[in-house]
Amino acid sequence: MTQTPLDYSAAGVDYDKIDPLKILAQKAASATQHNLAGHGVSEIPASRGESAYVMDLGGTLIASITECLGTKALVADAVRAISGRTHYDSIAQDTIAMAVNDLITVGATPLSVHAYWSAGGSGWFADEERMRDLVSGWQKACDVCKVSWGGGETPALAGVVEEGRIDLAASSVGVIPSRDRLTLGDKLAAGDAIVLLAASGIHANGVSLARKLVERLPEGYATRISDGRTYGEALLDPTTLYVPVTEALFAAGIVPHYSANITGHGWRKIMRHPASFTYRIHTLPDVPPVLSFIQQHAGIDDREAYGSLNMGAGFALFVAADQAEECARIAREAGVPAWVAGRVEAGAKQVVIEPLALSFSAEELHLRA
Amino acid sequence: MTQTPLDYSAAGVDYDKIDPLKILAQKAASATQHNLAGHGVSEIPASRGESAYVMDLGGTLIASITECLGTKALVADAVRAISGRTHYDSIAQDTIAMAVNDLITVGATPLSVHAYWSAGGSGWFADEERMRDLVSGWQKACDVCKVSWGGGETPALAGVVEEGRIDLAASSVGVIPSRDRLTLGDKLAAGDAIVLLAASGIHANGVSLARKLVERLPEGYATRISDGRTYGEALLDPTTLYVPVTEALFAAGIVPHYSANITGHGWRKIMRHPASFTYRIHTLPDVPPVLSFIQQHAGIDDREAYGSLNMGAGFALFVAADQAEECARIAREAGVPAWVAGRVEAGAKQVVIEPLALSFSAEELHLRA
Structure with a gap:
């Protein structure tokens, strides 16, 4: 690729401008709880x-x-x-x-x-x-x-x-x-397993980037991707609904220690929990062809791709280690590919993606006031 | 006025195009209740x-x-x-x-x-x-x-x-x-009183019409209305919050037999209840100057004005006749001008506004599938 890599600010979403309002609004919202x-x-x-x-x-x-x-x-x-x-x-x-x-x-x-x-x-x-x-x-x-x-x-x-x-x-x-x-995070502990649930495609995050990329493609949305489908139709695969998975887990008596929906900020969302833990990932999913296509044609590296797109994992469940395999099995039975992908460890807050020799530090995710 | 009167379709809102979708969506929505x-x-x-x-x-x-x-x-x-x-x-x-x-x-x-x-x-x-x-x-x-x-x-x-x-x-x-x-309408009966709560101004309905009118005004939003304020600032008086009124009523043990928020469709909303009753209004509020201004300068008659704007009444409470005066008093104490405005009668479904010799028939309000 000889072109400038595309990233989020090039795609028109400037989180620096949004976040100060979010923080102001969060503080004002919190002040109304006494009502x-x-x-x-x-x-x-x-x-x-x-x-x-x-x-x-x-x-x-x-x-x-x-x-x-x-x-x-x-x-x-x-x-x-x-x-x-x-x-x-x-x-x-x-x-x-x-x-x-x-x-x-x-x-x-x-x-x-x-x-x-x-x-x-x-x-x-x-x-x-x-x-x-x-x-x-x-x-x-x-x-x-x-x-x-x-x-x-x-x-x-x-x-x-x-x-x-x-x-x-x-x-x-x-x-x-x-x-x-309630899975608000108090149960999360070092030693827990990370079970990832597959994404069907881009879901509904990273779409600004995907749309910006079209301007670079001579055939636009009609461009064929590696699986033979058009880029446009592959982008439109609907977001996986994870409700049947969590309902099946509850029915089986498995309560996750924490959950994170992997949306904006991509795999950085795996460290969404407020405490300091190291989230070590050892097993990656197959990347949906539409996301590989975006990474390749937007000319972005793994850091940018995994830091902003779901790259095949749309939802993270943090469960007791001895329930991890059963959790993944139940998810698959509910129709969603799932696998034990890593573990929660004591240590500096970060997401470590071992197969890619890549890590995201706490400073790379700011969601809270 | 020599100009064509403004109405909703001239102002860009075409309810005929919206309503078929509403009905389709309402039917599909109802089918999901079994979940x-x-x-x-x-x-x-x-x-x-x-x-x-x-x-x-x-x-x-x-x-x-x-x-x-x-x-x-x-x-x-x-x-x-x-x-x-x-x-x-x-x-x-x-x-x-x-x-x-x-x-x-x-x-x-x-x-x-x-x-x-x-x-x-x-x-x-x-x-x-x-x-x-x-x-x-x-x-x-x-x-x-x-x-x-x-x-x-x-x-x-x-x-x-x-x-x-x-x-x-x-x-x-x-x-x-x-x-x-629960005030879902099963309690409403002939003989009930209609208590109206004052509106602060246009609220947030009829705004397309109000904006369209600006094009006819040489001074636009800076035009002075009868109370000396600018048209623009008067339009922006915030919508009355009626929650303190209903909370005060509940605290006093008064449960309305039905309620209607007077928004789109103006006073036609008074017959929102699905059953057939005649709603006879005998006492009108003062019309907020901004609404009088709109009626006059848009060149619309009372039928159009009361059929699309709140004309000074933003919320209707239907209460037992012997609680009507107390209801209005409690509303006023909660900070919202209120008055006993009429009564519910057996008869054809319609709103009769006696002081204006005006009535709206059931055919003029289609909200349900």
């Missing part, structure tokens, strides 16, 4: 800064979250011209996955989902094929996750959302049947 | 089609909702150049009001709110003054409603959201302490 006392409700303090918020309503633990798809619908819009399909059934699954895959990290069983479909004008909803795909994909993903689609909002916001585009998000409410099921 | 059975949870069926979704978790009733601001932030963006203020503290309150004012209609006490702030690029978050106003306004509205700000999402979505703009939404979770508190 619950008058209702006889309390928050689970450790859930602040985690992926979902948990409240204790007289012993009933309720988790909630709102998450957005990001820009993946722009890929669907572009690929439709090549494939002749809207791909909004997949996009619907992606959007729900963004919410429920975060909700389950705290130990919750998702119960309901609300849709947020905010279009750039009323005309968006007049495309019947796309609309039917979006609705049917949403319903199907709800059925896979065993959640009820409780409602939603479908505004037409010309002037806010771009003409012909849609801003998709989902909120979800779940229940944690008992305090033993 | 709850495996979790030992059930939905409250009457909450489908109401403003918030309610689930019964072993006796704990949880309500949830996701709502969007709409296009009101575009007004703030334009008025900032005149007023020198960002107005995003007000915009934050508007966004939270859209969610909690709907959540309380089912009898819920709101507990938590999630923020959804989806910007047209990372640069949006780099404007420190606007960012601080948004955060402080959000926190303040949470404090007024006694809810905990549980978290949120702040994506930068260049290509989806317009450059320099932000798509704002809120989701909220609440609890209904007992089944007696």
Whole structure:
């Protein structure tokens, strides 16, 4: 490659500009927790800064979250011209996955989902094929996750959302049947095993980079990747829903010590837990062809690739070492390839990917105020 | 007025195009309710089609909702150049009001709110003054409603959201302490009184019309309205938060028989309840000057004005006749002007506004599948 490597700031996402607001908002949000006392409700303090918020309503633990798809619908819009399909059934699954895959990290069983479909004008909803795909994909993903689609909002916001585009998000409410099921990190310990769950492809993170790359490809989204599919269609493989895995684990009596949804920040998310541990990875997954393609054609090294993309691992479970193999087996039985990938060790906070002789230090992940 | 009257389709919102999707989505959503059975949870069926979704978790009733601001932030963006203020503290309150004012209609006490702030690029978050106003306004509205700000999402979505703009939404979770508190409409009866709660101004509905009108005004948002304020600043009065009213009513042992948040469709929303009743209004509020200004300058008649704008009444409570005066008094003590405005009668489904010799028939409100 003779071109400049693409990275996130080249792709238009500048985390330095977003993070100060996030920290300001996190502090203000935390200051409102006292409002619950008058209702006889309390928050689970450790859930602040985690992926979902948990409240204790007289012993009933309720988790909630709102998450957005990001820009993946722009890929669907572009690929439709090549494939002749809207791909909004997949996009619907992606959007729900963004919410429920975060909700389950705290130990919750998702119960309901609300849709947020905010279009750039009323005309968006007049495309019947796309609309039917979006609705049917949403319903199907709800059925896979065993959640009820409780409602939603479908505004037409010309002037806010771009003409012909849609801003998709989902909120979800779940229940944690008992305090033993809370996975907020207090159980994580040196000696625990790291079980990774396979990703179906790019999921819905790293999409800005993937879209930027298209500008470099003479055939754009129609470019064939190593498995013979087009780049565009491979990008649109829907995000894996990990709810059936966590539900199967709970049914088998296995409560992870911690969980991390591998989204933005790629494998750096493996050290999401606030404490200092070394996360040593010994076994890598096969990298989905679409992600190998991106790494190669964007000209990025392993540090950049594993630090921003899922590279084949979409979810990390941290479990007692003697439950690791069973955990992986249960996940596979629930339909998601899984493997014992590494272990948690005492030591400086870092992710060490031994097969790649690569490590990420704590300074490379800033998620909390 | 010699100009063509402005109405909603001229203002770019075409409900005919949105509604078929809504109905398709409502049917698909309803089909997912069976997913709850495996979790030992059930939905409250009457909450489908109401403003918030309610689930019964072993006796704990949880309500949830996701709502969007709409296009009101575009007004703030334009008025900032005149007023020198960002107005995003007000915009934050508007966004939270859209969610909690709907959540309380089912009898819920709101507990938590999630923020959804989806910007047209990372640069949006780099404007420190606007960012601080948004955060402080959000926190303040949470404090007024006694809810905990549980978290949120702040994506930068260049290509989806317009450059320099932000798509704002809120989701909220609440609890209904007992089944007696559910206000899903089974209690509504002929003879009930209609208590209306005052609106602070346009709130966040009818904003497309208000923005369209600016194009006709030589001085635009800087035009003075009857109270001496500028049109732009008056539009930005934040939406009234009605949570303190419903909480005060509950504390006094008054459970409304039904509630309706008066948003899109204006006073037609008074007949939101699915049954056939005649809603006869005998006492009108003073119309906020900004709404009188819109009616006059948009050249719309009372039918159009009351059928699409709140015209001074932002929330309707339907209560037992012998509790009506006390209900209005409690609302006023909670800081919101309120009055006994009419009564529910047996008869054809319609809203009759006697002082205006105006009525809306059932055919003029289609909200349900």
